[in-house]
Amino acid sequence: MSIESILIVLLYSAKPYLWLIVLLAAIPLISYMVRLNSPLLNQFQKIIVSFGIAILVALAAPYITMSKLQYVTTLADWGVLIAIMLAAMLYCWFILTLLFAGKS
Amino acid sequence: MKNAINKYLSRMDRRRFLKLGIGASLLSTFPFQIVQAQKLNTNAHILIVGGGAAGIAMANRFSHSLQGAKITMLGERQPHIYQPGQILIAANLWDKSRVITQTRDWLADDVNWINKDVTAFFPDNKSVTLSDGQKLTYDVLVVATGCQLNYEHIEGMSSDLIGKYGIGSVYAGPDGAVNTNKMIQQYINKGEGKAIFTLSNTLIKCAGAPLKMAFTSLDRFEQSGKRDNLDVSFITPYKNRVFSVKYYNDFVLNRWQEQGLNFYDERVLSAIDAVNQKATFTKPDGSEENQEYDFIHVVPPMSAPDAIRNSELVWKSGAMAGDWVEVDQYHMQHLRYPEIFAIGDVAGTPFGKTAASVKTQAPVVEANVISFLAGKELKAEYNGYTSCPLITAIGKAMLAEFGYGGKLLPSFPFISPKEESWAVWVMEEKMLQPAYYAMLHGKV
Numbered sequence: 001m002s003i004e005s006i007l008i009v010l011l012y013s014a015k016p017y018l019w020l021i022v023l024l025a026a027i028p029l030i031s032y033m034v035r036l037n038s039p040l041l042n043q044f045q046k047i048i049v050s051f052g053i054a055i056l057v058a059l060a061a062p063y064i065t066m067s068k069l070q071y072v073t074t075l076a077d078w079g080v081l082i083a084i085m086l087a088a089m090l091y092c093w094f095i096l097t098l099l100f101a102g103k104s
Numbered sequence: 105m106k107n108a109i110n111k112y113l114s115r116m117d118r119r120r121f122l123k124l125g126i127g128a129s130l131l132s133t134f135p136f137q138i139v140q141a142q143k144l145n146t147n148a149h150i151l152i153v154g155g156g157a158a159g160i161a162m163a164n165r166f167s168h169s170l171q172g173a174k175i176t177m178l179g180e181r182q183p184h185i186y187q188p189g190q191i192l193i194a195a196n197l198w199d200k201s202r203v204i205t206q207t208r209d210w211l212a213d214d215v216n217w218i219n220k221d222v223t224a225f226f227p228d229n230k231s232v233t234l235s236d237g238q239k240l241t242y243d244v245l246v247v248a249t250g251c252q253l254n255y256e257h258i259e260g261m262s263s264d265l266i267g268k269y270g271i272g273s274v275y276a277g278p279d280g281a282v283n284t285n286k287m288i289q290q291y292i293n294k295g296e297g298k299a300i301f302t303l304s305n306t307l308i309k310c311a312g313a314p315l316k317m318a319f320t321s322l323d324r325f326e327q328s329g330k331r332d333n334l335d336v337s338f339i340t341p342y343k344n345r346v347f348s349v350k351y352y353n354d355f356v357l358n359r360w361q362e363q364g365l366n367f368y369d370e371r372v373l374s375a376i377d378a379v380n381q382k383a384t385f386t387k388p389d390g391s392e393e394n395q396e397y398d399f400i401h402v403v404p405p406m407s408a409p410d411a412i413r414n415s416e417l418v419w420k421s422g423a424m425a426g427d428w429v430e431v432d433q434y435h436m437q438h439l440r441y442p443e444i445f446a447i448g449d450v451a452g453t454p455f456g457k458t459a460a461s462v463k464t465q466a467p468v469v470e471a472n473v474i475s476f477l478a479g480k481e482l483k484a485e486y487n488g489y490t491s492c493p494l495i496t497a498i499g500k501a502m503l504a505e506f507g508y509g510g511k512l513l514p515s516f517p518f519i520s521p522k523e524e525s526w527a528v529w530v531m532e533e534k535m536l537q538p539a540y541y542a543m544l545h546g547k548v
Contacts, residue, residue: 001515001516005542005548008542008547008548009535009538009539009542009548012538012539012541012542013534013535013538013539015538062499062526065499065526065529065530065533065534066197066498066499066533067498067499067500067526067529067530068499071497071499071500071524071525071526071529072526073523073524073525073526074519074520074523074524074525074526074527075518076516076518076519076520076525076527076528077525077526077527079518079527080526080527080530
């Protein structure tokens with residue numbers, strides 16, 4: 001399958017989830033708007049929290065897709081799951097960083 | 105321009121030619137392969153018979169690539185059904201509304217859709233007759249009718265029985281799939297008795313569907329906790345075979361053995377006594393065997409639609425004699441009527457009765473119709489590609505992709521065609537339908 005075809009299919013696949021994409025894009029904006037002055041989490045703690053959430057997302061991913069964790073067996077499966085985990089971790093860290101950026 | 109190119113080519117020396125050849129070879133291995141037919145100005149009338157996946161995909165492709173052509177698509181059915189989703193409905197995973205859209209919504213504005221079926225073909229006169237008596241002529245005919253389900257070829261069976269007396273059949277449209285799920289659930293609730301999964305002795309569309317029905321049902325039986333009380337069998341007309349590609353056939357038979365499924369071969373489902381829930385199977389020696397059941401999954405014998413079977417379009421000899429459109433398996437062009445092409449289930453090719461096959465055939469037919477109209481040699485070739493995300497349990501699948509000769513043709517280097525995978529399941533459940541819709545739009 002060509003790269004062009006894969007991209008087209010990805011775009012078609014994303015279409016039913018446009019609302020989710022908009023929501024995921026809006027959350028950082030909202031986080032930035034309500035940014036807190038509280039020093040509740042330092043950089044290390046943000047990474048730990050993000051990592052924890054990423055693990056939960058990765059564990060939930062097979063069940064969200066009507067599957068089971070024990071069916072994650074091939075290299076491709078683990079690659080997808082790790083990619084989901086990394087994306088979730090980065091996203092959470094980004095949100096937390098914005099949320100605790102403090103108002104200047 | 106053409107003369108200039110010819111002049112340049114004639115002056116090109118051997119070394120330069122070889123350099124260009126190497127460059128072209130490197131480009132051909134580059135991942136950005138854009139399969140796009142050239143555009144053509146023509147006033148030809150392109151008649152597409154059939155308004156399913158293949159018909160819509162071809163109409164939209166021609167709408168992009170043939171400028172000035174009159175494109176007519178024929179087909180009576182108003183709703184468009186995403187048929188691969190019927191398995192997921194029958195497995196109690198999808199609602200039927202997820203597979204139903206409207207045909208009109210998929211068609212480009214310049215496609216003239218006449219919602220009538222063809223009742224007769226007159227290839228010598230380049231014309232067809234419609235169900236309302238109207239006669240249409242064409243310059244190019246693309247046959248994309250799909251196939252006909254012949255439930256009545258099984259004595260005592262009709263599509264009306266699906267959803268009653270323990271009879272299910274995933275092929276009978278979204279309602280058939282809903283009713284199949286109902287029958288499976290009823291069998292699970294009963295918690296005992298015999299379930300039989302069958303296979304037809306004709307060519308069938310989506311040949312993996314009967315196997316997927318067995319696998320998803322077995323999974324549901326196991327999840328119900330009642331598996332030990334359920335006697336489950338698969339009965340095939342073929343000798344030790346349920347799938348055309350050896351690797352997958354062996355895999356499936358081994359797995360079923362592990363799952364405690366009883367396997368019977370060389371038996372054709374020939375009759376059903378619905379009220380008494382008895383099925384009759386005929387063996388190669390003509391003897392009959394009766395089996396009682398609590399649930400049976402019926403795979404109907406399939407053929408080209410009667411209008412095609414009664415026409416000159418069908419194969420005249422060979423294994424497909426009297427059935428399926430007689431096309432060259434590579435160019436998809438009729439062997440006796442060069443202005444006729446076939447695509448999808450109705451095409452008389454050894455493989456190619458899946459939506460994934462249509463995806464591969466569509467650009468081939470498009471390119472070859474354009475070449476035909478331009479008076480050029482037909483160069484695009486279909487390699488027999490077909491694909492079946494073989495669901496082996498709810499939540500995992502194996503991406504079987506192969507072509508003529510059973511040669512494995514994996515699309516993705518990172519996905520093994522021989523391993524069960526969660527990622528493939530996600531593709532089946534989440535991405536196959538978008539890919540299919542992109543195909544309808546003529547974009548992949």
